[in-house]
Amino acid sequence: xxxxxxxxxxxxxxxxxxxxxxxxxxxxxxxxxxxxxxxxxxxxxxxxxxxxxxxxxxxxxxxxxxxxxxxxxxxxxxxxxxxxxxxxxxxxxxxxxxxxxxxxxxxxxxxxxxxxxxxxxxxxxxxxxxxxxxxxxxxxxxxxxxxxxxxxxxxxxxxxxxxxxxxxxxxxxxxxxxxxxxxxxxxxxxxxxxxxxxxxxxxxxxxxxxxxxxxxxxxxxxxxxxxxxxxxxxxxxxxxxxxxxxxxxxxxxxxxxxxxxxxxxxxxxxxxxxxxxxxxxxxxxxxxxxxxxxxxxxxxxxxxxxxxxxxxxxxxxxxxxxxxxxxxxxxxxxxx
Amino acid sequence: xxxxxxxxxxxxxxxxxxxxxxxxxxxxxxxxxxxxxxxxxxxxxxxxxxxxxxxxxxxxxxxxxxxxxxxxxxxxxxxxxxxxxxxxxxxxxxxxxxxxxxxxxxxxxxxxxxxxxxxxxxxxxxxxxxxxxxxxxxxxxxxxxxxxxxxxxxxxxxxxxxxxxxxxxxxxxxxxxxxxxxxxxxxxxxxxxxxxxxxxxxxxxxxxxxxxxxxxxxxxxxxxxxxxxxxxxxxxxxxxxxxxxxxxxxxxxxxxxxxxxxxxxxxxxxxxxxxxxxxxxxxxxxxxxxxxxxxxxxxxxxxxxxxxxxxxxxxxxxxxxxxxxxxxxxxxxxxxxxxxxxxxxxxxxxxxxxxxxxxxxxxxxxxxxxxxxxxxxxxxxxxxxxxxxxxxxxxxxxxxxxxxxxxxxxxxxxxxxxxxxxxxxxxxxxxxxxxxxxxxxxxxxxxxxxxxxxxx
Ligand code: HDD
Ligand code: HEM
Ligand code: HEM
Numbered sequence: 001x002x003x004x005x006x007x008x009x010x011x012x013x014x015x016x017x018x019x020x021x022x023x024x025x026x027x028x029x030x031x032x033x034x035x036x037x038x039x040x041x042x043x044x045x046x047x048x049x050x051x052x053x054x055x056x057x058x059x060x061x062x063x064x065x066x067x068x069x070x071x072x073x074x075x076x077x078x079x080x081x082x083x084x085x086x087x088x089x090x091x092x093x094x095x096x097x098x099x100x101x102x103x104x105x106x107x108x109x110x111x112x113x114x115x116x117x118x119x120x121x122x123x124x125x126x127x128x129x130x131x132x133x134x135x136x137x138x139x140x141x142x143x144x145x146x147x148x149x150x151x152x153x154x155x156x157x158x159x160x161x162x163x164x165x166x167x168x169x170x171x172x173x174x175x176x177x178x179x180x181x182x183x184x185x186x187x188x189x190x191x192x193x194x195x196x197x198x199x200x201x202x203x204x205x206x207x208x209x210x211x212x213x214x215x216x217x218x219x220x221x222x223x224x225x226x227x228x229x230x231x232x233x234x235x236x237x238x239x240x241x242x243x244x245x246x247x248x249x250x251x252x253x254x255x256x257x258x259x260x261x262x263x264x265x266x267x268x269x270x271x272x273x274x275x276x277x278x279x280x281x282x283x284x285x286x287x288x289x290x291x292x293x294x295x296x297x298x299x300x301x302x303x304x305x306x307x308x309x310x311x312x313x314x315x316x317x318x319x320x321x322x323x324x325x326x327x328x329x330x331x332x333x334x335x336x
Numbered sequence: 337x338x339x340x341x342x343x344x345x346x347x348x349x350x351x352x353x354x355x356x357x358x359x360x361x362x363x364x365x366x367x368x369x370x371x372x373x374x375x376x377x378x379x380x381x382x383x384x385x386x387x388x389x390x391x392x393x394x395x396x397x398x399x400x401x402x403x404x405x406x407x408x409x410x411x412x413x414x415x416x417x418x419x420x421x422x423x424x425x426x427x428x429x430x431x432x433x434x435x436x437x438x439x440x441x442x443x444x445x446x447x448x449x450x451x452x453x454x455x456x457x458x459x460x461x462x463x464x465x466x467x468x469x470x471x472x473x474x475x476x477x478x479x480x481x482x483x484x485x486x487x488x489x490x491x492x493x494x495x496x497x498x499x500x501x502x503x504x505x506x507x508x509x510x511x512x513x514x515x516x517x518x519x520x521x522x523x524x525x526x527x528x529x530x531x532x533x534x535x536x537x538x539x540x541x542x543x544x545x546x547x548x549x550x551x552x553x554x555x556x557x558x559x560x561x562x563x564x565x566x567x568x569x570x571x572x573x574x575x576x577x578x579x580x581x582x583x584x585x586x587x588x589x590x591x592x593x594x595x596x597x598x599x600x601x602x603x604x605x606x607x608x609x610x611x612x613x614x615x616x617x618x619x620x621x622x623x624x625x626x627x628x629x630x631x632x633x634x635x636x637x638x639x640x641x642x643x644x645x646x647x648x649x650x651x652x653x654x655x656x657x658x659x660x661x662x663x664x665x666x667x668x669x670x671x672x673x674x675x676x677x678x679x680x681x682x683x684x685x686x687x688x689x690x691x692x693x694x695x696x697x698x699x700x701x702x703x704x705x706x707x708x709x710x711x712x713x714x715x716x717x718x719x720x721x722x723x724x725x726x727x728x729x730x731x732x733x734x735x736x737x738x739x740x741x742x743x744x745x746x747x748x749x750x751x752x753x754x755x756x757x758x759x760x761x762x763x764x765x766x767x768x769x770x771x772x773x774x775x776x777x778x779x780x781x782x783x784x785x786x787x788x789x790x791x792x
Contacts, residue, residue, distance in 0.1 A: 057451050068440075075429065100753060111396060
């Protein structure tokens with residue numbers, strides 16, 4: 001195929017794929033960190049420490065996927081990067097301040113004088129909340145084509161709430177996996193309470209997107225595409241049912257398969273994400289700018305691709321190493 | 337105020353806040369590795385005691401650096417879209433390599449370095465410490481490459497107003513990169529030396545006279561005494577390089593208006609941009625010519641050469657560059673005096689023999705590295721104005737078209753958050769020092785439960 005002979009054709013596609021992948025990894029990994037922060041007010045002091053212990057060694061690396069995602073957007077699609085981020089100026093600022101509070105609260109709550117600890121716990125929650133809400137808001141605005149009209153903002157507020165509940169859900173499934181005893185039982189309850197947020201969120205975005213653009217509507221509801229795409233919604237439905245059933249029966253005997261809800265939640269994110277990617281392709285700024293129009297010069301993309309192909313597997317390798325070293329139930333964090 | 341000036345203040349505030357913490361982590365990573373290796377070699381507990389205290393400061397600084405760095409990466413898009421649209425083909429790959437080769441490395445191994453000691457074999461923990469130090473240094477390398485390229489761009493061609501890379505080797509090893517990178521690394525080591533010396537002196541004064549404090553204080557003072565002459569020499573070389581590539585910046589640093597020989601070194605002056613002259617000059621004759629050209633009658637460029645035919649000013653505002661340069665050099669000289677005096681006393685009388693005023697001096701200079709570093713960056717960055725990429729892209733052309741009120745609101749929000757966090761950071765460092773001095777075992781558990789406090 002001559003598509004591969006012209007790098008200006010396949011490089012933007014590859015980079016859109018890489019960017020999508022890092023966003024997906026980000027929302028799953030930092031999703032559970034943020035979720036743990038969102039669940040903080042529901043936990044008592046001792047539980048808080050264990051919950052922090054369950055994400056302590058990971059959160060920094062998890063957050064780095066966001067840096068990679070925005071970095072890829074910036075390097076591969078500079079024009080889109082400017083357009084998207086200036087349109088989302090305020091929610092981005094809210095997210096950044098949220099990320100700042102969340103990240104430093106981690107350290108300060110362990111090191112500051114004990115009188116301040118409650119304050120930093122609150123900052124940890126507030127930071128996680130600001131981050132999740134603004135990310136959900138940006139998702140909604142993006143789906144609506146980045147225009148600030150009242151209905152669009154209203155929709156974005158709705159997705160903000162859903163994403164927040166969705167993050168606390170995946171956070172709860174992570175705690176189920178990393179804890180035992182009373183905390184685990186509590187986390188199972190949290191997860192039961194949160195699963196609907198995810199369902200409504202995915203539902204709202206799936207329902208809204210086709211109505212925003214005729215192009216997307218046709219992509220989903222024309223024959224025979226609808227047939228090829230059917231597995232996606234069916235798989236999501238199956239995962240939701242599976243989650244529901246599993247959560248009702250948990251904890252399993254001898255804590256077997258405590259990872260199951262987290263794995264299913266990840267699958268659910270991935271299918272939802274795949275659906276969105278399919279809807280928006282080939283646009284990077286919805287209905288305005290395609291990845292081909294926004295892409296950087298092929299020479300520059302190629303330089304990055306070479307690096308990525310070598311480095312990404314290495315990164316995955318040592319990330320797996322870290323997750324293996326800190327596998328098992330969370331302990332309190334100690335420096336020695 | 338308009339969007340341009342507000343965005344500039346906002347960027348300046350964000351990067352100033354960010355750079356404080358990398359400046360600490362870049363060198364502190366290596367210092368921790370040094371403590372760890374000394375412990376591995378000697379088995380003496382004092383090295384581990386020093387390690388245990390400073391690893392906490394490292395973790396805290398690292399978190400501050402990471403979160404403020406994330407703000408930085410979004411700033412390009414929210415405030416300076418013209419930057420990536422014009423030079424994205426060059427800046428993009430450099431930033432991408434920073435993320436891929438440095439950020440992930442340090443972020444992943446940080447977890448193992450901080451919390452893994454009891455879960456992995458000793459060599460893997462030492463290796464993780466090394467990889468974190470190496471990763472922070474790599475971050476600094478890539479970002480300095482980019483920043484230096486913005487000062488001395490080469491290896492590209494402009495096609496339809498967009499820069500396209502032609503020679504990556506030339507881009508990475510651009511003329512000012514080696515000087516800036518070396519000067520920055522030394523700045524980082526000096527900042528950390530004075531931080532460790534200051535906090536250790538503080539602990540010593542309030543009675544925490546342990547072997548770990550002693551060894552940290554000594555290492556830091558000797559390190560500073562060795563590095564500061566190197567830094568001054570590097571600074572001089574850096575200046576000569578700038579004279580070659582950005583003469584208008586040197587002219588502003590010296591507040592020299594007319595090109596000519598026998599230029600004096602101004603110790604004090606109030607440069608007046610409107611009248612294009614200095615007031616209240618106090619000067620040493622010929623010294624600027626001597627430093628910059630090594631001849632008393634050497635010719636030094638003047639600012640009046642950088643005014644366009646139509647009166648357009650193509651040099652930076654003078655006062656800010658002039659004064660920040662003097663703050664940096666002044667701090668450098670103070671560091672030289674204090675570190676050599678302290679080192680001489682240490683050699684003869686040991687830590688016990690340090691007189692009180694010297695100890696207080698060290699405490700006072702705890703954050704002197706920050707001051708010099710910020711002043712140096714202000715000289716560098718403001719000295720490049722009105723350009724964002726020297727000769728290629730002006731700052732005005734890169735700014736985003738967002739309403740000024742919006743930028744003002746985020747600017748205020750950032751400033752409030754930064755002021756609070758900076759206060760908390762400094763308080764917590766001294767709080768940790770006081771706890772350590774009281775002999776409390778520094779319990780790293782998040783929950784400081786009733787820890788039995790051993791009697792003093
Ligand atoms: C501990 C920090 C520190 C200390 C003691 C010094 N510097 Fe510095 N200086 C820096 C930290 C720094 C810096 C923050 O790292 C800068 C900003 C950009 C860079 O590469 O280094 C810098 C920039 C900088 C520049 C600007 C170059 C340019 O961008 O064009 C010059 C000419 C000097 N330095 C020269 C000196 C001299 C002559 C010093 C003698 C005392 C000195 N510095 C001490
Ligand atoms: C790769 C690293 C860097 C890049 C890409 C960069 C880029 C920029 C940009 C886009 C601006 C905006 C233009 C302006 O405000 O005038 C700027 C200005 C500025 N930068 Fe940098 N910068 C870098 C490193 C630093 C560092 C480490 C500092 C240290 C504190 C710094 C301090 C400043 C300041 C103070 C300004 C404001 C200058 C003014 O208002 O005239 N920069 N730089
Ligand atoms: C515009 C310029 C800059 C941007 C966009 C930027 C971006 C970032 C980001 C996103 C991080 C967090 C990485 C993580 O997730 O682990 C970070 C950390 C870091 N940055 Fe910057 N940075 C800039 C300027 C600088 C400068 C001028 C230096 C030093 C010379 C520097 C040195 C570091 C280092 C060593 C780290 C490691 C983390 C730490 O020690 O806190 N950065 N930066």
